[in-house]
Amino acid sequence: MNIQEPQDGTSWRDRLRSIPAFPDEMPDFEVADAPDDPLPLFEAWLTEAMATQVRQANMMTLSTIDGDHPAARTLILKDFGPSGFDFATARTTAKARQLAERPVASMLFYWTETGRQVEVRGPVVEAPEEEIQADWLQRPSSDGQPNPNWVVYRIEPEVIEFLQSKHSRRHTRIRYAREGDAWRLENLTAPEK
Numbered sequence: 001m002n003i004q005e006p007q008d009g010t011s012w013r014d015r016l017r018s019i020p021a022f023p024d025e026m027p028d029f030e031v032a033d034a035p036d037d038p039l040p041l042f043e044a045w046l047t048e049a050m051a052t053q054v055r056q057a058n059m060m061t062l063s064t065i066d067g068d069h070p071a072a073r074t075l076i077l078k079d080f081g082p083s084g085f086d087f088a089t090a091r092t093t094a095k096a097r098q099l100a101e102r103p104v105a106s107m108l109f110y111w112t113e114t115g116r117q118v119e120v121r122g123p124v125v126e127a128p129e130e131e132i133q134a135d136w137l138q139r140p141s142s143d144g145q146p147n148p149n150w151v152v153y154r155i156e157p158e159v160i161e162f163l164q165s166k167h168s169r170r171h172t173r174i175r176y177a178r179e180g181d182a183w184r185l186e187n188l189t190a191p192e193k
Ligand SMILES: Cc1cc2nc3c(=O)[nH]c(=O)nc-3n(C[C@H](O)[C@H](O)[C@H](O)COP(=O)(O)O)c2cc1C
Pocket: 059, 071, 072, 073, 074, 075, 076, 077, 087, 088, 089, 090, 093, 094, 095, 096
């Protein structure tokens, strides 16, 4: 690549490899600990991320589809519950245009201090209008008036994947796939060599 290498003679390849991967202590999570429903697990992991002082534990990467390509950006999770996972934005944004065309999205969390990743994937709907305006009115920049340009979107999850990092690199990975009113649990953890 045509970029400036560090002055001290090391390569970017070496420097990137030298970055420590995980904290010394991470919570344990085994497939046998997985509940039938992914929501309480998400709640527990978010609670533990907040308790472990993860900065902006409500931060995630939202991916949408822009024509033939994925498009991603950092957003804040606004709420979650049995009806879905909420994020808010302006209707004039690229992501709002992309969602009008292809109403599907993926939300990706990574909490460094606990070594945990969660992906939430599914169709996207708009939250009810009163929830949209309530969210707008709670913003620091709100002038107290309704804002027709504001929208809260909701992912109705079809798939939720959890990863607990392990120092051994054999990370615990599970996937929940919605089947009607229930969830099918699949173990994605790599088999032991
Ligand atoms: C930490 C962080 C949080 C953000 N939260 C939001 C958010 O909740 N809603 C939002 O519309 N943009 C948020 N942004 C800005 C988005 O990343 C993005 O730049 C903007 O929404 C335009 O994206 P788009 O052009 O893909 O629609 C945030 C950025 C950062 C760095």
